[in-house]
Every structure is written in C-alpha cells, then in structure tokens.
Amino acid sequence: xxxxxxxxxxxxxxxxxxxxxxxxxxxxxxxxxxxxxxxxxxxxxxxxxxxxxxxxxxxxxxxxxxxxxxxxxxxxxxxxxxxxxxxxxxxxxxxxxxxxxxxxxxxxxxxxxxxxxxxxxxxxxxxxxxxxxxxxxxxxxxxxxxxxxxxxxxxxxxxxxxxxxxxxxxxxxxxxxxxxxxxxxxxxxxxxxxxxxxxxxxxxxxxxxxxxxxxxxxxxxxxxxxxxxxxxxxxxxxxxxxxxxxxxxxxxxxxxxxxxxxxxxxxxxxxxxxxxxxxxxxxxxxxxxxxxxxxxxxxxxxxxxxxxxxxxxxxxxxxxxxxxxxxxxxxxxxxxxxxxxxxxxxxxxxxxxxxxxxxxxxxxxxxxxxxxxxxxxxxxxxxxxx
Amino acid sequence: xxxxxxxxxxxxxxxxxxxxxxxxxxxxxxxxxxxxxxxxxxxxxxxxxxxxxxxxxxxxxxxxxxxxxxxxxxxxxxxxxxxxxxxxxxxxxxxxxxxxxxxxxxxxxxxxxxxxxxxxxxxxxxxxxxxxxxxxxxxxxxxxxxxxxxxxxxxxxxxxxxxxxxxxxxxxxxxxxxxxxxxxxxxxxxxxxxxxxxxxxxxxxxxxxxxxxxxxxxxxxxxxxxxxxxxxxxxxxxxxxxxxxxxxxxxxxxxxxxxxxxxxxxxxxxxxxxxxxxxxxxxxxxxxxxxxxxxxxxxxxxxxxxxxxxxxxxxxxxxxxxxxxxxxxxxxxxxxxxxxxxxxxxxxxxxxxxxxxxxxxxxxxxxxxxxxxxxxxxxxx
Ligand SMILES: Nc1ncnc2c1ncn2[C@@H]1O[C@H](COP(=O)(O)OP(=O)(O)OP(=O)(O)O)[C@@H](O)[C@H]1O
Ligand SMILES: [Mg+2]
Numbered sequence: 001x002x003x004x005x006x007x008x009x010x011x012x013x014x015x016x017x018x019x020x021x022x023x024x025x026x027x028x029x030x031x032x033x034x035x036x037x038x039x040x041x042x043x044x045x046x047x048x049x050x051x052x053x054x055x056x057x058x059x060x061x062x063x064x065x066x067x068x069x070x071x072x073x074x075x076x077x078x079x080x081x082x083x084x085x086x087x088x089x090x091x092x093x094x095x096x097x098x099x100x101x102x103x104x105x106x107x108x109x110x111x112x113x114x115x116x117x118x119x120x121x122x123x124x125x126x127x128x129x130x131x132x133x134x135x136x137x138x139x140x141x142x143x144x145x146x147x148x149x150x151x152x153x154x155x156x157x158x159x160x161x162x163x164x165x166x167x168x169x170x171x172x173x174x175x176x177x178x179x180x181x182x183x184x185x186x187x188x189x190x191x192x193x194x195x196x197x198x199x200x201x202x203x204x205x206x207x208x209x210x211x212x213x214x215x216x217x218x219x220x221x222x223x224x225x226x227x228x229x230x231x232x233x234x235x236x237x238x239x240x241x242x243x244x245x246x247x248x249x250x251x252x253x254x255x256x257x258x259x260x261x262x263x264x265x266x267x268x269x270x271x272x273x274x275x276x277x278x279x280x281x282x283x284x285x286x287x288x289x290x291x292x293x294x295x296x297x298x299x300x301x302x303x304x305x306x307x308x309x310x311x312x313x314x315x316x317x318x319x320x321x322x323x324x325x326x327x328x329x330x331x332x333x334x335x336x337x338x339x340x341x342x343x344x345x346x347x348x349x350x351x352x353x354x355x356x357x358x359x360x361x362x363x364x365x366x367x368x369x370x371x372x373x374x375x376x377x378x379x380x381x382x383x384x385x386x
Numbered sequence: 387x388x389x390x391x392x393x394x395x396x397x398x399x400x401x402x403x404x405x406x407x408x409x410x411x412x413x414x415x416x417x418x419x420x421x422x423x424x425x426x427x428x429x430x431x432x433x434x435x436x437x438x439x440x441x442x443x444x445x446x447x448x449x450x451x452x453x454x455x456x457x458x459x460x461x462x463x464x465x466x467x468x469x470x471x472x473x474x475x476x477x478x479x480x481x482x483x484x485x486x487x488x489x490x491x492x493x494x495x496x497x498x499x500x501x502x503x504x505x506x507x508x509x510x511x512x513x514x515x516x517x518x519x520x521x522x523x524x525x526x527x528x529x530x531x532x533x534x535x536x537x538x539x540x541x542x543x544x545x546x547x548x549x550x551x552x553x554x555x556x557x558x559x560x561x562x563x564x565x566x567x568x569x570x571x572x573x574x575x576x577x578x579x580x581x582x583x584x585x586x587x588x589x590x591x592x593x594x595x596x597x598x599x600x601x602x603x604x605x606x607x608x609x610x611x612x613x614x615x616x617x618x619x620x621x622x623x624x625x626x627x628x629x630x631x632x633x634x635x636x637x638x639x640x641x642x643x644x645x646x647x648x649x650x651x652x653x654x655x656x657x658x659x660x661x662x663x664x665x666x667x668x669x670x671x672x673x674x675x676x677x678x679x680x681x682x683x684x685x686x687x688x689x690x691x692x693x694x695x696x697x698x699x700x701x702x703x704x705x706x707x708x709x710x711x712x713x714x715x716x717x718x719x720x721x722x723x724x725x726x727x728x729x730x731x732x733x734x735x736x737x738x739x740x741x742x743x744x745x746x747x748x749x750x751x752x753x754x755x756x757x758x759x760x761x762x763x764x765x766x767x
Contacts, residue, residue: 077763080682082682082762082763083763103686106681106684106685106686106687107684108684109682109683109684109762110683110684111684112684114679114682114683116679116682116765118675118765120675120676120678120679120765121676122395122398122399122673122676123402124395124398124399124401124402124403125393125395125398129393129398132393133393133395134683136392136393137683137684137685181683
C-alpha cells in the first residue's frame with residue numbers, strides 16, 4: 001500500500017520548473033509509431049492515418065480531440081486491437097499488436113475496457129447481469145461474482161436500477177451500464193468514444209470522477225474521444241488529431257508550465273494568454289542524449305526551444321575556439337535570436353545530461369510574435385537595444 | 387436474493403422475445419411433426435404390410451419361388467408340404483390359402499374386394515389373439531371370421547349375420563383384430579373346409595403358404611438349407627422374421643409409396659434445417675451489434691459459437707417436445723380413421739430426436755458464420 005502511494009505520487013510529481021515527471025522505469029502502456037492506416041483496396045483505397053506516433057503512460061487520462069472524420073475512432077480501434085495494424089509499430093499493454101493473430105488480438109482485448117458510442121446492451125439482460133456476463137471473461141469466485149457488479153453500479157449511481165433491463169432504463173442509465181461493463185474487469189486500458197455524450201452534467205461528472213479514481217488508484221490509462229468541454233479538465237494529456245495526423249500531443253501540466261515560461265520570456269510578456277496556450281499545444285517534445293547537438297552555430301534557424309528537463313550547454317566559437325558561454329536548465333529557452341533577427345544560429349547548444357526540450361517551428365513562432373501587440377517595440381528594445 | 391454464478395445468456399435471449407420464441411418453437415415443432423408423420427406413414431405402411439408375415443405361428447414358411455412379396459398370389463403344390471413333413475425335424479405342416487374375394491356391403495349392396503386367409507382351424511396358424519372357441523367356429527361349414535378393424539366400406543357386421551362372399555352366403559361366426567394395409571381394406575378368415583368347398587377341384591391341392599413347425603431344439607436355419615437342398619427349386623423357405631424383413635425391404639425399395647414417405651422424411655429434415663437456420667439467422671441478424679460487442683470485449687469465437695448452438699439446442703429440444711405431443715395426437719387420430727398402424731417406439735422417438743437436434747445444430751453451424759463475420763471494429767463509432 002505504501003509502495004502504491006509512492007508510485008501514485010511519482011506519477012504526479014513535477015520538477016522544479018513545473019513540468020510533470022514520471023518514474024524512469026515506467027513503460028508506456030500504449031506505444032505506437034509509424035502508424036499508417038487505409039480503408040479499402042486499390043482504386044477506392046483511402047488513407048486515414050498518416051505516420052502517427054504516440055506514447056501514453058499508465059495512470060494517464062488522455063483526451064483525444066479533432067474534427068469529425070479526422071481518424072480518432074480509427075486510431076482508437078487500432079489501439080484497442082479491434083483492427084489489424086497495417087503499417088507501423090503498435091505496442092499495447094506490453095504486447096506488440098502488429099502481425100498478431102485474431103486470437104492474439106482477442107486475448108489482448110480482454111484487458112481493454114471499451115465504451116462505445118452505441119452501447120449495444122443485450123435487451124434480455126439486467127444491468128447486473130450485463131456486468132456479470134463481462135466477468136465471465138476471467139475466472140472469479142462466486143462471492144466476487146455477486147458483489148463486484150453491485151459495487152460498480154453503486155459507484156455509477158445505479159444501485160436503484162441494478163436489476164432493470166435496458167428497456168426500463170434511460171439513455172444515460174444505459175450509458176452507465178456500458179461504462180460499468182467496461183470497468184468491471186479492472187482493465188489496464190480504457191478506450192471511450194464520447195462516453196459522456198448521453199449524460200447530464202452531474203452523472204457526467206460522476207463518471208469522470210470514477211475514471212479519475214481508476215487512473216489514480218490502478219494506474220490505468222484512459223483514452224477518451226470527446227468534444228465535451230465539461231470534462232476536458234480531467235485530462236492529463238490532450239492529443240489533437242487533424243486529417244489523420246497527430247498535430248499536437250501535450251501533457252496538460254506541461255502546457256501550463258510552458259505558458260508560464262513563455263509569459264516570462266520578454267518577447268511574449270504582453271502576448272494574450274490564449275495565443276500562448278495555442279503555441280504551448282503546438283510545441284513538440286524532443287529528446288537528446290548527453291552531448292548531442294540541438295542547434296549548431298552558423299546553421300539556418302528553424303525552431304524555438306524550451307527546456308523541459310535536463311541541462312544544456314551553450315558554446316560560441318570565439319576566435320576559432322569553442323567556448324562555453326552559458327549553462328541552461330529546465331525552464332530556460334533558446335533559439336529565438338536566429339528566428340527574430342532572421343540570422344544564422346549564433347551559438348551551439350548541446351545536451352548536458354539527458355535533455356528534453358519543447359520545440360516550436362518557425363511559422364508558429366512568427367505567428368505568436370506577430371500576435372504580440374507591442375512586437376516592434378519589444379524587438380527593438382530587447383534585441384536592437386534601441 | 388441468491389444469484390446464479392453464470393449468466394444464462396442463451397436462455398435469456400431466447401425467452402426475452404416471446405413472439406419470436408413462440409415462432410421458433412412453433413416452426414420447430416411443425417418440422418418435428420412433419421418428420422413424425424412421414425416416419426409414421428413410412429413405418430405404418432411397413433408395419434401394416436408386414437403384419438401378417440410376423441403373425442405366422444410357425445418356424446418356417448414355405449411358398450412359391452415366385453411369391454416374392456405378400457401381394458403375390460402364386461401357389462405351390464401341397465405335395466411339397468408333404469415332402470417337407472418327411473424330414474424328421476419337422477413336427478407339423480399347415481397349409482394356408484390366401485385370396486382376394488368379394489364381400490357385399492349389406493347396406494349399399496356393393497361388393498368390395500377383401501383379403502381372405504384360409505387354414506385348418508385346429509392348427510392355429512396365426513398369432514393374432516384368436517381364442518380356440520372362436521377358431522372352433524370355423525370348423526362349421528360356411529362360416530367366416532371378420533376383421534373388426536377392416537375399413538368401413540364393408541358396412542356394419544354383426545355376429546351370425548349372413549354375408550355374401552364371392553356370391554355365396556356365409557355366416558359371420560366371430561371377429562378378430564388385425565387391421566388393413568395399403569393393399570387390403572379388410573381381412574376375413576375361413577376354415578380350410580369351407581374354402582376348399584368353393585374351389586374347383588383342379589386347384590384344391592394348390593396352397594399359398596405352408597407353415598412348418600419343428601420339433602423342440604431344432605436348428606431352423608440348417609433345417610431350412612436341408613429342405614431347400616432336397617426339394618425342387620420351385621419353392622422358397624423363410625422364417626416369419628425373414629419374411630417380415632423381406633416385406634419391409636420390398637415396400638421401401640420396390641413400391642413407390644414406401645419410398646415417397648422415406649423421401650418425405652428426408653425432405654422434412656432439410657426443410658427443418660432451413661426453417662431453423664432462418665430463425666437463428668434472423669435472431670443473430672437482430673443481435674449483430676451485441677455479438678460484435680461481445681467480440682470486442684474479448685469473448686472468443688468459440689464462446690459465440692457455443693452461444694448460438696446453445697440457443698439452437700434449446701429451440702430444438704423444446705420444439706421436439708411440442709412436436710412429439712402433437713404427433714402423438716395425430717397418430718391416434720390417423721390410426722382410428724384409416725386403420726394404418728401408427729405408433730411410436732423408443733427407437734423411433736430417438737431417431738426423430740436425433741434428426742431434430744442434428745437439424746438445429748446444422749442450422750446453428752450455418753448461422754454462426756454470420757456471427758463470426760461480425761466486425762468488432764464496427765461497434766466503435
Ligand atoms: N469502415 C470504413 N470504411 C471506409 N472508410 C472509413 C471506415 N470507417 C471510417 N472511414 C473513414 O475514415 C475517416 C476517419 O474516420 P473516423 O471514424 O476515424 O473519424 P472520427 O475522427 O472518429 O470522426 P467523428 O468525430 O465523426 O467520429 C473518415 O473519412 C471516414 O469516412
Ligand atoms: Mg468517431
């Protein structure tokens with residue numbers, strides 16, 4: 001129990017700069033890369049996912065958003081072992097799904113809780129029986145068989161309707177039965193497509209709380225596809241999918257931290273915070289090993305960087321000799337000069353120890369700078385010393 | 387409340403939709419009924435047709451080599467019977483005469499054909515529950531016994547009534563229980579004396595069957611070979627059981643009527659497969675999202691297969707019980723109205739039950755393809 005607590009707190013820790021950190025040994029529960037997916041064959045072939053990469057960790061509540069038709073459901077079905085992976089690597093709960101047999105996929109699905117938009121309950125089974133049926137996937141004792149469904153239904157506020165069949169239940173109650181069915185076997189991964197769409201504010205909240213509890217206590221990874229703004233605040237991570245590309249993948253804690261840091265950055269001190277948040281969401285995480293070069297003096301500048309964790313060394317070539325001019329650590333940023341002045345890189349930045357940086361491409365950086373009302377003055381004041 | 391350890395999904399799905407369950411059970415019961423009827427007629431024909439063969443009270447029956455089934459009226463010379471008696475193992479030989487005669491219906495004045503058997507009354511050649519006193523009546527000239535289960539076409543019969551048989555008056559001296567078949571509408575028995583009295587002298591030593599009774603402890607099969615070896619080849623010998631089986635074989639293979647019901651049984655079976663398949667298919671089609679959900683949850687194809695098969699077995703067993711009940715009622719009614727023997731034996735019930743279960747299982751296997759084709763990815767979004 002003590003160990004559990006430490007693990008929980010480890011998951012929630014932040015470093016001195018305010019970025020969330022997790023235990024080094026923590027294996028991702030979902031780890032995919034190079035995922036391409038197409039529907040159809042030949043002429044009618046239509047690609048819906050393009051070279052996607054995503055790492056999700058135990059205990060994370062991930063909210064996936066994106067316009068209709070962007071491939072969210074498709075990605076979810078791939079992660080959920082409901083479709084065969086066509087191209088790329090897809091490791092779910094420690095198992096590689098690429099090339100897995102139908103039986104292998106089926107075995108994997110036993111450990112995943114699905115919450116569907118259409119809940120597809122058997123109209124002949126009561127809420128209690130629906131949950132009990134799902135328990136038949138795993139051996140369990142007679143006592144558990146009688147108590148667990150009741151327990152979960154109680155947590156979902158369904159105790160009064162425990163022995164009702166779907167025809168006697170409202171849409172929201174049915175939805176909760178389907179949620180109970182997904183949770184009953186305590187899966188390591190829960191995939192939910194619009195789980196709160198049919199729920200009112202209070203029950204939606206109740207469900208979200210249950211999700212949060214599961215994530216905290218059992219370190220279960222929960223992926224929720226939703227447009228429901230009311231639940232966005234439970235997210236540890238927000239993944240945005242547009243036209244089959246994951247265009248942003250951010251840890252909420254990190255976004256907040258990034259915003260804070262950007263705000264401190266003199267260029268953006270007057271920039272509207274909503275622009276900062278947008279920029280924060282567009283920053284990509286990059287990792288460098290000790291000694292690896294992030295930017296090199298004299299090269300074309302194309303990104304702006306903010307250090308998430310680790311340290312970096314800044315070197316300048318002074319009279320033909322590399323000189324260390326500064327040491328950077330979490331929360332520091334670099335790379336802005338080349339972008340602002342439109343010159344080549346003025347220094348080389350090298351990773352000290354393991355370095356994690358957020359990078360913002362030039363176009364987004366420029367947009368952000370332009371959004372800063374007093375940009376011209378700022379620029380002059382700071383960089384041209386006018 | 388005590389709750390069971392398992393969720394009986396198949397059962398609950400089945401009974402949830404009362405209307406469909408009634409339909410499924412009705413349809414299955416109907417096919418069971420069809421199969422029982424076809425089999426009933428099939429067996430009824432065989433049973434009735436071969437009834438006489440099995441009823442002969444003898445160890446061996448001698449007949450003309452051309453008498454290949456019971457509707458043949460070839461005769462042989464009774465000398466052969468006397469030659470048979472010469473074998474030391476034989477204790478007794480009995481001549482039996484058969485023929486088709488006319489019997490006038492007193493009410494309509496119409497003459498109808500009827501099957502006739504004649505024999506020496508003392509010999510008691512038929513095992514059909516005739517009491518010695520009734521048989522004794524046949525010793526009196528001009529008497530007959532009338533099969534009270536003959537079809538109604540002969541009109542009402544009373545004891546001591548005078549009837550016209552082949553234009554001659556005879557007295558009904560008593561009744562017996564035998565029953566008609568597809569070739570004969572009724573049967574009368576006659577004493578040998580009465581029968582021969584009406585025959586032209588030239589045909590008096592021609593007999594239809596010769597019943598041979600052996601002394602105790604004799605091996606019938608080797609005696610049969612022995613007699614056949616020693617007698618001219620214009621006769622054949624059969625035990626009553628062999629004769630019965632020959633008769634069944636004949637009605638099945640040579641006479642279309644037996645085959646028709648045999649084919650009917652097979653067709654009934656396949657219709658049953660199709661009906662069951664259709665019902666299961668609809669049931670599955672209606673629950674495709676649910677089945678796909680079970681698949682998505684990680685239930686194996688084997689689980690789904692068992693689920694469908696369990697449903698089809700439930701339907702088949704329940705349908706069978708109802709179907710058998712109806713069939714029983716119909717059997718009784720048909721036997722009462724047509725006189726054709728219709729009865730169920732454990733063996734016959736077992737056959738139909740096996741056919742029903744096989745039928746539903748085949749339907750289940752065909753229908754389960756639909757379940758396995760369900761795409762679990764479809765339920766998402
Ligand atoms: N079974 C299928 N066959 C062919 N094309 C499909 C199939 N399923 C989805 N698509 C297409 O793939 C694209 C992505 O669909 P997907 O359902 O993943 O989008 P989504 O992000 O979940 O959208 P929504 O928010 O509307 O649920 C869409 O263009 C859709 O038309
Ligand atoms: Mg969708």
